[in-house]
Amino acid sequence: MTNKTVLTAEDIRRTLGRMAHEIIEHNRDLSNIVMVGMRTRGVPIAHRLAENIKKYEGTTIPVGVLDFSLYRDDLAHRNLQPVVESTSIPVSIDEKIVILVDDVLYTGRSARAAMDALIDMGRPSSIKLAVMIDRGHRELPIRADYVGKNIPSSRNEDVRVKLSETDDTDEVSIFNLGETQEE
């Protein structure tokens, strides 16, 4: 198994700064935005984006946490069930612009599950998707509105995002899984 660092801590900081500026640029009324981090690593990214927006514009954006495991489409096919953790979104999402935040966009199935979960919690005026890494290989018609970095990858590779909040370091690396493809 070989690995290669594609984003360093400094790259991640700059990327999230740029994404925050894009969000500010595309949304005149920031008071209407709710950030929702998809567990696990979408959550610290959502917090960092919200902090950046606060720093640049002075607007405090509410940040929620979404666990979408009960909405996964592979629940009935997995031997090992995901551990369900709590969802908590501090404000009503009705009529809000919800920005879903995740670390890696791959097949699009997580984003689909997360959107279903959100819609069960209210009726947002729109849902947008922000991801740090888009690695391609979509299996559903889903695209991200805000992308940190496009990393064309092969299915034999694994893109791993490490963040100091969850993994003690900031780094994005790409692993070659070789023959032993695991999912």
Added chain:
Amino acid sequence: MAKEQTELLEDEPQNLNWTRKHLLDIDSFTVAEYDLVLKTASAMKEILSRPIKKVPALRGKTIATLFYEPSTRTRGSFELAAKNLSADVINLASASSSIVKGESLIDTLHTLQAMGVNGIVIRHSMAGAPYLAAKHAQASIINAGDGWHAHPTQALLDMYTVFEQKKHLKDLKVVILGDSRHSRVARSNIWGFSGVGAKVTLCAPLTLLPPGMNYRYHPYQGVEIETDIQKALEGADVVMVLRLQKERQNAGLMPDVREYIRYYQLNRQRFALAKPDAMLMHPGPVNENIEIEPELIRCPASVIDQQVTNGIAVRMALLYLVIGGKKDEI
């Protein structure tokens, strides 16, 4: 990200995978399993606060409730829990099914299996009936109370209710007051609370304690016996009152209900001996004026209604863990 309050484990939480196909009792649960159930239950509780209290986790699965004994809250709670997870539910009660025509438990199970049921929630007056069912069924069996033996989902919801409020369970003084001899709720709670390091005290006349329990020797390690209600309640964190099962009092185990009331009813003066922040619990249904003074039922310390709400969340967690996913290869 703030560390969440839901850690029973003192060390780093392991990534535990649920491996039980059936839920028959909690006597062999590990602390990690309790932790997983409580953590999953708190995620389910959040769903109950949403405008749409439904998630698709068990879509396409069918759950049967098979009750050979009357029940309102347990059966209703399981049905709601299953429906909140999008499972389909069929309810079979002994009075209105082929059971009155003499169909045996095993035949009923085979019938349910032929209907393609994935999970069977069973309540039976005979201790051990769910174990027999588990031997014969491909479906997952969940024990909703068997005789005097066990009521694991009640104990888990009681543990969750205490944990939700106290944020821990270890070293809490939990007093189980009343007829534990005939109580499956008490037996499961003894396993559960002592299994996570709480200190359980049983308080009742000696004749109403589980058979084999006396001052010198009893089979439950670390469980204290105290026949004096005042001593038992002193410093309690949790007071769990059991129903005096009037239908089971014909064996001459106590002289008279009035005498029981005099010595063992939980009233305000006695409850004041517990800690100021003590929780008052009752698995229901309550016999007002017998095991508990009616004024206490809705007092601020009482969490009897929360127990019912939490029962749905805990049963959702258990149904998800036991029936969700693909268990064939385990």
